[in-house]
Structures are given as structure tokens and as C-alpha cells.
Amino acid sequence: MTKPSETSAYTSTNRTAWEEVAPIHAKHNQARLIEAFKDPEFSFLDATATKALTSLDVAGKDVAQVCCNNGIELLSVQRMGAARCVGFDGAEGFVEQGRELAEAAGSDAEFVCCDAYDIPAEFHGGFDLAVITIGVLGWMPDIDGFFASIEKLLRPGGAVFIYEHHPILVMVKPGQVGDPFEWELSYFKTDPYVDASGLDYYGGEAYDATPNVSFSHKLSDIFMAAIKGGLAVEHFEELPNHISNTWWNVEHSDIGLPMSYTLVLRKAG
Numbered sequence: 001m002t003k004p005s006e007t008s009a010y011t012s013t014n015r016t017a018w019e020e021v022a023p024i025h026a027k028h029n030q031a032r033l034i035e036a037f038k039d040p041e042f043s044f045l046d047a048t049a050t051k052a053l054t055s056l057d058v059a060g061k062d063v064a065q066v067c068c069n070n071g072i073e074l075l076s077v078q079r080m081g082a083a084r085c086v087g088f089d090g091a092e093g094f095v096e097q098g099r100e101l102a103e104a105a106g107s108d109a110e111f112v113c114c115d116a117y118d119i120p121a122e123f124h125g126g127f128d129l130a131v132i133t134i135g136v137l138g139w140m141p142d143i144d145g146f147f148a149s150i151e152k153l154l155r156p157g158g159a160v161f162i163y164e165h166h167p168i169l170v171m172v173k174p175g176q177v178g179d180p181f182e183w184e185l186s187y188f189k190t191d192p193y194v195d196a197s198g199l200d201y202y203g204g205e206a207y208d209a210t211p212n213v214s215f216s217h218k219l220s221d222i223f224m225a226a227i228k229g230g231l232a233v234e235h236f237e238e239l240p241n242h243i244s245n246t247w248w249n250v251e252h253s254d255i256g257l258p259m260s261y262t263l264v265l266r267k268a269g
């Protein structure tokens with residue numbers, strides 16, 4: 001298990017890495033997203049997320065999104081009728097982008113810059129639903145501590161909706177459509193994955209990037225962390241949906257690996 005001092009060293013390194021890439025992502029996306037959110041019908045959520053959130057009766061619920069990045073998913077959840085919406089992210093650059101998009105959307109969603117392991121106590125017990133989507137769990141050095149942090153945000157009976165990359169993808173070398181399909185890493189890898197190639201997964205821009213550190217958590221570790229954190233498993237589905245910007249080689253192969261999953265967890269009422 002990762003020690004608290006190691007966890008904060010990793011999250012601090014990654015915060016630097018995310019702050020560095022925030023203006024680069026903004027350069028690629030922000031103007032287009034501002035225009036998109038001016039249209040009240042615009043949603044960034046795909047059919048899977050929309051269906052799952054509808055079945056969780058999101059309308060009227062107070063919703064937190066942890067590691068919300070620029071808030072495009074949170075703003076879309078709010079458009080499904082959610083009540084108070086608060087996005088938490090460790091990078092000030094992305095929190096600022098979220099505030100700018102909220103303004104364009106005419107939304108009162110709030111954005112808070114803080115670490116996922118250290119969400120201010122004033123938010124504890126304040127939400128009916130916590131949303132975690134697309135590229136979050138792999139940044140967590142301590143998966144047990146992460147779910148403990150999420151559980152604290154919920155009211156009794158509150159739910160967690162997770163829509164994430166399937167961890168089996170970490171075994172496969174990422175690639176473009178025509179790239180070969182190569183097994184790269186063990187599913188049981190426990191040491192951190194250090195990558196110095198930067199985080200511009202939109203434009204592929206090379207820049208002087210602080211190496212980021214990510215972690216591979218098996219599905220069983222994710223389930224057990226949730227259960228140890230006081231969250232019961234209510235629904236789980238493995239899906240063929242490609243929700244990353246990375247594994248086009250897997251999407252276009254006919255090998256049939258699961259590429260994502262949805263997981264709903266529930267705090268006791």
C-alpha cells in the first residue's frame with residue numbers, strides 16, 4: 001500500500017504536470033467549448049453516461065464531480081436537471097477553464113481547486129451523487145484512500161457513478177488505428193508508470209513536460225477499495241466503448257477486449 005507521504009509526493013508531481021498542460025488543452029479546446037455550451041441543448045455526455053445518470057434519477061440531486069478537469073461532464077450533468085453541482089480538481093488551470101465554461105453555459109456550477117485526498121470538510125456529506133469519469137482512477141496512488149474520500153462527500157443513501165477506462169487496457173501498448181496490437185505490461189503491475197512524454201492527448205504537442213506518474217489498479221482492487229470505503233456495489237457493466245484518446249489500435253482490432261466499464265456504488269442509507 002502507498003504511504004501517505006508517497007501519495008502526496010505523487011499527487012504533487014502530477015499537479016505540476018496537469019497545470020503545465022492546462023493552457024495547451026485550452027488552446028485546442030476552450031474557444032470551441034465556450035461556443036458549444038452557449039447552446040442550451042449541448043451535452044458532452046455519451047449515450048452510456050446519459051442512460052446511467054437518468055436511471056440514477058439525477059434530476060434534483062446535488063452532484064459532486066471529483067477530478068472534473070474543465071467541467072464539461074459536470075456542466076452536462078447539470079443540464080440533466082441536477083441541483084447543486086460542484087467540481088473538484090487539483091489543477092487551478094482547469095478549474096479556471098471550468099468557471100469560464102460555466103459562465104458561457106449560464107450555469108451556477110461551482111469549481112473548487114483541491115486534491116482529491118483533501119477535499120475541504122465543508123463539502124463533506126453535501127451530495128447525493130458523486131461522478132467519476134474517464135481517466136481518474138489511474139491517477140490515484142492510494143485507491144483505498146480515494147474511495148474513503150469520495151464516501152465522505154455523500155449523504156446517507158448517496159451513490160457514486162463511475163465511467164472509466166477498463167484497466168485491462170493498460171496491458172496493451174497504445175496506438176493509432178493501424179498500429180500493431182502489442183501486449184506491453186502485466187495486469188498485475190503494481191509499481192508506478194512514469195511518463196515524460198507530456199499530457200497533450202488532444203494535440204500531441206511536445207513541450208518540456210514534468211514526468212507524470214500513473215497507477216494501474218485491477219478491477220478487484222477497485223471493487224475492494226470501494227467496499228472497504230463503505231460503498232456497496234449496486235451495478236457493474238463492462239463495455240466495448242472506447243472512451244480514451246489513446247487505444248485506437250484496440251478499438252479497431254477485432255479482439256473484443258472490454259474498453260470501459262460503468263460501476264454504481266451506494267453508501268448505506
Ligand SMILES: C[S@@+](CC[C@H](N)C(=O)[O-])C[C@H]1O[C@@H](n2cnc3c(N)ncnc32)[C@H](O)[C@@H]1O
Binds near residue numbers: 091094117139
Ligand atoms: C483525464 S482528466 C479526467 C477528467 C475528465 N473526465 C476529462 O476527461 O477531462 C484527469 C483530471 O484529474 C485531475 N487530478 C489528477 N490527480 C488528482 C488529484 N490527486 N486530486 C485532484 N485532481 C486530480 C487532473 O488535474 C485532471 O484534470
